[in-house]
Amino acid sequence: MPYLGAFQFLFTKLSFYMYQIIQLKPLLAALSLLLLFSCAAPQQAADDAAAPANESGTAAQTAAEPETEIISLLPTFEPVPSSILDNGRMWTFEHAPVEYFAETYNFDPDDAWFERARLGALRLPGCSASFISPNGLVMTNHHCVRDQITQIGREGERTLDDGFYAVTLSDERMIEDYYLDQLIDIRDLTDLILDEVDSAPIEQQAQVRSQVIQRVQAELSAEFDESENIVVQVVSLFNGGRYSAYFFRRYFDIRMVMAPELQIGYYGGDADNFTYPRYNLDMTFMRVYEDDAPLQTPFFFPFAIEGVRSGDGVFVIGNPGSTTRLNTVAQLTYAGQFQLDIIHRFLFHTLNSLDAIFELDPDTDEAQQLRNTIFSLRNAEKLYGGQVLAHRDPFLMGRRTDNENNFVAALRDNEALAAEYIPIIERIAEIQEQKAGLAPYPYIMSIGMQPNSALSSALLQRALVAYRLVHQDLSTEARTQALAGLTAIQDRDPAHERLLIENHLRYLADLLGDDSPYMRRILNGHDKAEVAAALVQNSAFATQEQTEAFAETAFREWSDPGLDYFNAFGSRLYENTLMFQLLSQEENQLETRLGRGWFAVYGTSIPPDATFSPRIADGVVAGYEYNGTIAPAYTTFYGMYDRHHSHNTDPQWALPERWATPTPSLDLSTPLNFVSTNDIIGGNSGSPVVNTRLEIVGLAFDGNVESMGSSTLILDDRSARAVSVDSRGMLEALRHVYRADRLVREIEDARHQR
Structure with missing residues (x-):
C-alpha cells in the first residue's frame, strides 16, 4: 500500500513519551497515580465553576447524595461468528x-x-x-x-x-x-528476556524489559565486525509474548x-x-x-x-x-471512536494547507518534494478514513467480539490462565473509558507537532515547546535540552506559516466546535485567517532568530501570543495529556502481559x-x-x-x-x-x-x-x-x-x- 508503512508508525502507536521531557516530582507522580484510577467521566471545562470546598480543601459532598451512574463513552457490539484466521x-x-x-x-x-x-x-x-x-x-x-x-x-x-x-x-x-536489509539469521530470545523481566517487580518490568533488550541487542551486535554491516534487531512478537533476534545484512x-x-x-x-x-x-x-x-x-x-x-x-x-489484531475489543473500539478519527481529521486539514502551499509555487525543487509528501498523506488520509469506518462496523467489530469471547472462554478453561489474564482484559477496558474521558486534548499536543515536522507550523511547534517549558516541572538537564530543541526549529516562509496555522485552527474547531470556550478564547472575535496572520506578525516564535533572543529571558515570565494559543486551554491541556501518558504506559505494560496469554492459548497456530x-x-x-x-x-x-x-x-x-x-x-x-x-x-x-x-x-x-x-x-x-x-x-x-x-x-x- 503506497507509503503506509512509515505513516502507520508515525500515527497508530501514539504516545507522548516520544518527547521524553515530562519529569514528575514525587508529589505530582503520587497525585497522578491516584487520579489514574478515578472515574473516567469527562472533566469539566476549565472555565466551569469549581465545586465548593470543605475545610480540608476537598470538594464538599452531601451524605444523602446518590452515586451517579457511570455511563460508558464507548459503544458495544453484538458477536458475529468468527474464524481464528x-x-x-x-x-x-x-x-x-x-x-x-x-x-x-x-x-x-x-x-x-x-x-x-x-x-x-x-x-x-x-x-x-x-x-x-x-x-x-x-x-x-x-x-x-x-x-x-x-x-x-x-x-x-x-x-x-x-x-x-x-x-x-x-x-x-x-x-x-x-x-537495503536482508534477513540472514533468527535466534529465539524469549526465555532470556522474559526470565529477567519476570524476576523484576511488576512496576519495574517495563524498564527492565527495555534495558535487557538494549543490552542483548548490543551484545549480539558485538559478535560482528563493523565491516560486516550486520544490523541486529530484537523483535517483539505477540505483543511481548515472544522475542526474536533478527540479523540483517545491510547493503x-x-x-x-x-x-x-x-x-x-x-x-x-x-x-x-x-x-x-x-x-x-x-x-x-x-x-x-x-x-x-x-x-x-x-x-x-x-x-x-x-x-x-x-x-x-x-x-x-x-x-x-x-x-x-491482538488488541482487545475495547482498545479497537476506543481507536475507532477517538484515536483514528482524530488522526483522520488532522490529515484532512493538513492536506488542505499543504495543497495551498504547493499551489503558491509548484515549480521549485521544494515543491516537488512537497508533492511526494502530499501523495503520501493522501494515502494516509484514505487509510485512516477507512479505518474509522471499519472500527465502527457492526459486522467486523462483531467478529472481533466473538474472537475475543472465544479467547476468554479458552482462558476460563484453565484456572491459572484465567486468574492471570482476564483481569488484564478488564483493566484494559477500564483504561479505554478513562482515555475517552481525556480526549481529544492529549492529541492536540502530539499529532504532527514534533519539532521540525513538515505537517505543522514552525511557530506553533516553538510555542508548544515553550508551553511545556512553562507548565512542566523539568530538571535542569531536561530544560536545557528543551530550550535547545526550541531554538533548533527551522524557519518557514511566512505565507506557508499562515496557511498551516489557519488550518490548525480549522482542525481544532473540528475537534472542539467553533463555539467551545477554548476556540472563543483563541479567536477572540476574529476569523481564523486574521488570527493566523496576527500570530505570524506579533509572536516572538515567528522566526528562529526572534526565538533565540526570547529564550534568553526568564522562561517563567514568558508572555507571547503563541503561548496564549495553548494557554487558552488552561490546565486541561497539560493535565489531560499527563494523565493520558500515564494511562498509555500502563496499557502498554498490560498489552505485553496479555500477549503471553494469546501465545499460551494458541501458540504458533496464529501469527503475531x-x-x-x-x-x-x-x-x-x-x-x-x-x-x-x-x-x-x-x-x-x-x-x-x-x-x-x-x-x-x-x-x-x-x-x-x-x-x-x-x-x-x-x-x-x-x-x-x-x-x-x-x-x-x-x-x-x-x-x-x-x-x-x-x-x-x-x-x-x-x-x-x-x-x-x-x-x-x-x-x-x-x-x-x-x-x-x-x-x-x-x-x-x-x-x-x-x-x-x-x-x-x-x-x-x-x-x-x-
Whole structure:
C-alpha cells in the first residue's frame, strides 16, 4: 500500500513519551497515580465553576447524595461468528507454517524453501523489495522510491516525471544515503528476556524489559565486525509474548537501474488510488553493489515463464508495518471512536494547507518534494478514513467480539490462565473509558507537532515547546535540552506559516466546535485567517532568530501570543495529556502481559501482529463481487487505454508521450494488474508475489478499498484484496515500450541461473 508503512508508525502507536521531557516530582507522580484510577467521566471545562470546598480543601459532598451512574463513552457490539484466521496470515519465518501451506496448497515447502524465500526478500526504509537476479538486481514499487528517483536526477532532468533507464551498467546511478536489509539469521530470545523481566517487580518490568533488550541487542551486535554491516534487531512478537533476534545484512551501495514515469507508476492518481480494477505500472529496479561491482547472490526470485490464473496459490514476502489484531475489543473500539478519527481529521486539514502551499509555487525543487509528501498523506488520509469506518462496523467489530469471547472462554478453561489474564482484559477496558474521558486534548499536543515536522507550523511547534517549558516541572538537564530543541526549529516562509496555522485552527474547531470556550478564547472575535496572520506578525516564535533572543529571558515570565494559543486551554491541556501518558504506559505494560496469554492459548497456530519485520503471507488469485458486478482477477493494457480514452480531458488518466500511441508490438491483452486474497498492509509495498516454485508472478503495491480500513484489525477476505503488478505486464512494458533490452535479458536469463 503506497507509503503506509512509515505513516502507520508515525500515527497508530501514539504516545507522548516520544518527547521524553515530562519529569514528575514525587508529589505530582503520587497525585497522578491516584487520579489514574478515578472515574473516567469527562472533566469539566476549565472555565466551569469549581465545586465548593470543605475545610480540608476537598470538594464538599452531601451524605444523602446518590452515586451517579457511570455511563460508558464507548459503544458495544453484538458477536458475529468468527474464524481464528481473522487474526491474519502474516506468518513469521521462525515459526514457518509448513503443514498449513502443504495442506492448503498441495506442495511440500521444506526448510530449504522457506530459507530461499527469506533470503530472496529484502527490506528497505518503509517498504519491501526482492532480489530478482544473481547479479544483485532488485525490484520494488515506484512509489517506495520516489524520493530516490528524484535524487538521482541531474541538472535539467526530471527523472520523477520522465522516468529513468540505465542503458549500460556504467549508467546505473548511485543513490545517496540509502540502504537495503536482508534477513540472514533468527535466534529465539524469549526465555532470556522474559526470565529477567519476570524476576523484576511488576512496576519495574517495563524498564527492565527495555534495558535487557538494549543490552542483548548490543551484545549480539558485538559478535560482528563493523565491516560486516550486520544490523541486529530484537523483535517483539505477540505483543511481548515472544522475542526474536533478527540479523540483517545491510547493503549501502544501491544504484538506480530503471524507473517508469510517475504518471504511469501512479496511473489514475488519487482518484484510482485504493481502487480496483487498476492499471498501474508501479515498479522500479535497482541494483546492489559490493566492492564497486554488482553483488553476486545465489538467493533471488526469477520471473515465472507462465503467469498466474484465478485460483492459483501465491505468496507475498515482505515487511507488513503494523496491525492491531491482538488488541482487545475495547482498545479497537476506543481507536475507532477517538484515536483514528482524530488522526483522520488532522490529515484532512493538513492536506488542505499543504495543497495551498504547493499551489503558491509548484515549480521549485521544494515543491516537488512537497508533492511526494502530499501523495503520501493522501494515502494516509484514505487509510485512516477507512479505518474509522471499519472500527465502527457492526459486522467486523462483531467478529472481533466473538474472537475475543472465544479467547476468554479458552482462558476460563484453565484456572491459572484465567486468574492471570482476564483481569488484564478488564483493566484494559477500564483504561479505554478513562482515555475517552481525556480526549481529544492529549492529541492536540502530539499529532504532527514534533519539532521540525513538515505537517505543522514552525511557530506553533516553538510555542508548544515553550508551553511545556512553562507548565512542566523539568530538571535542569531536561530544560536545557528543551530550550535547545526550541531554538533548533527551522524557519518557514511566512505565507506557508499562515496557511498551516489557519488550518490548525480549522482542525481544532473540528475537534472542539467553533463555539467551545477554548476556540472563543483563541479567536477572540476574529476569523481564523486574521488570527493566523496576527500570530505570524506579533509572536516572538515567528522566526528562529526572534526565538533565540526570547529564550534568553526568564522562561517563567514568558508572555507571547503563541503561548496564549495553548494557554487558552488552561490546565486541561497539560493535565489531560499527563494523565493520558500515564494511562498509555500502563496499557502498554498490560498489552505485553496479555500477549503471553494469546501465545499460551494458541501458540504458533496464529501469527503475531505485524511489526515491520519479514513475513510470508499466503493467498489465492481471485476476483470478487463489487458495485453490482464482478471485479476480474486481472486487468490488461486494453483497460488502461480504455481508462485513458474514457477520461480524455482529465490529466489523472493522461498517458506519458511514449505510451500515448501504443507500438504495434505491444500486446494489449497482456495482464497488467491482478488481485489476490493475500494478507497485506502498509510496509508490504514492493513485496514480491511468488508461486509455489518461488518464481515472481507479481509485485504487490496496494490494497483495494474494501481492505483499506479493515486490514489493521482483521483479515476480511470476502472482498478485501491485495493488488499487484503482473510480471507479464512488467516484461511486456520493458520490452516493447521502454526498449530496456539489457534489463529484459537479465530478468529472463535469471530463470536459468538458480
